[in-house]
Amino acid sequence: HLIFTDTEKLSCALQSSDCCLQDVFCAAEAIIYHFRRIQVVQDNEGLTEKPILPRLRRPPRRYESNTIPVNYASCEDFYQKQYVETLEIIINMLQTRFTQKNFKMLCEVENFILNISNKSPDGSNDYIKTIMDFCHDDIDIERLKSEAFMISDFFKVVINTNQMKIKLITKISTVCEIGQQMFQEFDKLIRLYLTIPITTATSERAFSALNRVKNTLRNSMTQSRLNHCLLAHIYKEKLDKIDRNQIMSTFISSNEQRQALFRLML
Template sequence: LQDVLSSAESLIRYFERIRDDINFKSFYTKILKENESLTDKPILARHRRPSKRYQSSSDSVEFSSCEEFYRQQYMESLGTVVNMLQNRFTQKNFKLLCNFEKFILYAANNSLDDSNDYFQSIMDFCYGDIDVEKLKVEALMIVDFFQSVIKTHQMNIKQITKISTICEIFNSCEVGKEMLKEYHKLTKLYLTIPVTTATAERTFSTYRLKTAILSTMTQSRLNHCLLPHMYKEKIDKIDPRQIASKFRSSNEKRQHFFGLIL
């Protein structure tokens, strides 16, 4: 997440820097030159006065040239992009997730004491989910446990820089999940908190399955239809013959009945 935040901040600074008349003039001239052999020169559309019911107290803007029109489009587009990036990556929860990531990675490489500022962020965000006092005790031995596992399993890891590496270490030594229970729980919480809502929005869009014609569909059947629809890429990879074979081999009666079919 720190890399994502740094990239977003770099983009914001870049877009703000090029949002001026000098950069627009250069951009506009370059586009006109590249499009000379591709299309006609831009023509300013005829100004149309909006209907009275759509008119506001301010008069509509009338441009004197194409360059002036596209200048406004250029400035508005960059302003919209900057505002969207700032709104998305300056949210309080996103910064808390960044602190979580810093703590998880820092604790995996260094021994922490009670005075670390990260514990307060964890208390504020995971109140009731994480026992911070136990986490403070675990933080003293996390780095020793990881180094021991890396040495025992001969992992080629010099420094832990990714959350996936921590998951790999935990999976290679199951006792660590109980030994560092709160730290492991914190890692799982970090991995399950969605950074975006795109997946949830796509899920809600699949509710179009239940149309007026299919309004008698029960909730149970709706759930059964939604899951394959949402994960259709994974469903396509499943071999139905393996499922049928497993279903058939579950008891002798099915083997006798479906034996000739399969």
């Protein structure tokens, strides 16, 4: 119960639509550090009630083998073995999931986006190599260099003019809707970054929905209908704001046959 309560908190945090890559990394590192700490006997005392050693039961004769059952000296030894093994498995899985080879590069890309939104670059070319490794030929690097020296000034003006109640840009979502036309290469970089599933939970949920729709309706669904269903799922918040009566009216009034059939619905 103690272990899965913490992992459930991590899962809920990762599924938030406002979660960014740095939040994911910090949350995973915090859980791993917490599990490492409570693996120590002194730190896990008092977390649960005093354990009781279960009654030793002999297996049925048909299941008997040459394996000698292990006799534990105390109930603490019995449960500690299971406790430590469970924590070790979870820690290894978290480290495998969040220490992939491209994870560091994506963190550097995110830091670059946030840093140049708050201050001009210092002239170092280290970030250029990271961007080139990340986007290859998708972005004009020379144009991105020239844009980088103007972006921070642009956001300062926007924040002061629009009276945004922030002093420092700390989230990618803050810069997504601003300066798309003026800083086209910077906008491309943000779009490429946000298409990667591990950088935002929104795309993770979109792929999960795609998997459910594809498996459930794949016998009767064409690729065109699948694309339409996926777009409707991605933009469901905008769809909720559309007037359904207006859509029905436009559909029915498009030709005379529909008007004759659905006239009473207008």
